[in-house]
Amino acid sequence: MKGEVFYIRKYWMPYIALLLAAVILAGCSQLRSQSGYVGSTSGSVEIPVKLDSAEGERPGGEEEAQPPIDQASPDSEPEIDQSDASEPVVSTVTLGAIGDVLIHRPIYREAEQPDGTYDFSPIFQEVVGTMRKPELLIANEETMIGGKEIGLSTYPRFNSPHEVGDALQEAGVDFVTLANNHTLDRGEKAIQSALKYWDKLRLPYAGAYKNQEDQAEIRTVSRNGISFAVLAYTYGTNGIPVPAGKDYLVNLIDADAISADVERAKELADVVVVAMHWGKEYEDRPNAEQQTLAKQLADMGVDVIIGNHPHVLQPPAWVEGQDGHRTFVFYSLGNFISSQEGTKKRIGGIGFVDVVKTTAGGRTAIEIVNPAFMPTYTYYKNWKDYRIVPMELATADELNQAKQQFKSTMSHMRSDVPDLSLIHAE
Ligand SMILES: [Zn+2]
Numbered sequence: 001m002k003g004e005v006f007y008i009r010k011y012w013m014p015y016i017a018l019l020l021a022a023v024i025l026a027g028c029s030q031l032r033s034q035s036g037y038v039g040s041t042s043g044s045v046e047i048p049v050k051l052d053s054a055e056g057e058r059p060g061g062e063e064e065a066q067p068p069i070d071q072a073s074p075d076s077e078p079e080i081d082q083s084d085a086s087e088p089v090v091s092t093v094t095l096g097a098i099g100d101v102l103i104h105r106p107i108y109r110e111a112e113q114p115d116g117t118y119d120f121s122p123i124f125q126e127v128v129g130t131m132r133k134p135e136l137l138i139a140n141e142e143t144m145i146g147g148k149e150i151g152l153s154t155y156p157r158f159n160s161p162h163e164v165g166d167a168l169q170e171a172g173v174d175f176v177t178l179a180n181n182h183t184l185d186r187g188e189k190a191i192q193s194a195l196k197y198w199d200k201l202r203l204p205y206a207g208a209y210k211n212q213e214d215q216a217e218i219r220t221v222s223r224n225g226i227s228f229a230v231l232a233y234t235y236g237t238n239g240i241p242v243p244a245g246k247d248y249l250v251n252l253i254d255a256d257a258i259s260a261d262v263e264r265a266k267e268l269a270d271v272v273v274v275a276m277h278w279g280k281e282y283e284d285r286p287n288a289e290q291q292t293l294a295k296q297l298a299d300m301g302v303d304v305i306i307g308n309h310p311h312v313l314q315p316p317a318w319v320e321g322q323d324g325h326r327t328f329v330f331y332s333l334g335n336f337i338s339s340q341e342g343t344k345k346r347i348g349g350i351g352f353v354d355v356v357k358t359t360a361g362g363r364t365a366i367e368i369v370n371p372a373f374m375p376t377y378t379y380y381k382n383w384k385d386y387r388i389v390p391m392e393l394a395t396a397d398e399l400n401q402a403k404q405q406f407k408s409t410m411s412h413m414r415s416d417v418p419d420l421s422l423i424h425a426e
Helices: 002-034 049-057 105-111 163-171 187-200 212-216 255-268 288-300 402-413
Strands: 089-101 136-141 175-177 220-223 226-234 271-277 304-308 317-320 326-330 335-337 347-360 363-381 384-390
Touching (some): 089 304, 105 384, 136 271, 226 255, 226 347, 335 347, 363 402
Antiparallel strands (some): 089 347, 220 226, 347 363, 363 384
């Protein structure tokens, strides 16, 4: 209920602003009509219909001299002048994120086709409807897609087929974040090959880069009149040292570097999204370090944080930064696809938030509202038949005590955000 009130309040704000604007405009048009302005321009209407009726109710003898606008042009729809600075313009975009994409050997073995190519699309078949719903979907591609030419490999040093990229894009992924503890697994060769392939797919990436210039270029994506800048960082690289002079290969967490990037990102885009590869593996609550970093990012003015790495779900939260800035944090979205064992490591999900941009009087305001989540389960049997199943629809055959698991997963995810909506499978 609390969430609904919040939601309604947020959504009424533009309408209240619109009503205020209408009252002001009505006042203006009264002045205008007194000087004969409306009468002389009744062919090209500048004010909305609502104002006409307000004017009609006004006492006075002006109506005779200046007939109501809808009489002057009975069939034409009055046009609202979009250039009017006092008219608020509201647009909304749903931003989505999925958990870790970890392509272990059994997964790429099963995807191999007789002609030597790979098809990962069956894995996403049951969640593709939900993945395509948000206008912008971000994935944490944890294993570099260096391609089979340099030799595929699994844990502890991953290298995955290029075709993982095709399948993700086909399923609805619009952006990949690449800064994680496996970025350097197979060295620069795998990174460069992967980045070349993401470029070929025209799928923007962040967190691992070809060179310094590539790293300096903050990626932005626009949807529905709202621009997003996406940044990505990792706590480390599993002890593999970053090659000397090649810091651009992977973005490491460093508060000063992040702060400088966020400042630039704020100038380039309406919304700043930061992917953080952080936390301790298999811990189902964010630790103090994650919470401190989230607060620092909120203070910087980051709008949404997408956390990954623990391989299990951690409950999301709102974090308040300086000047009351509110940041939504998905602390960990778990494993979206992997071959890890154990129920908790096979549970992940898709998170959504709505981004609302209101422009009025030359000012722009961004609000993050309506956080939502769909828990998923990676089904497989005897290291085959890998597919991501919406937990809500999982059968007892697919997941032991499926209904109970689904309920406890949602209540876990609602620990700090009780009004977190459930995204039903499409
Ligand atoms: Zn990781």
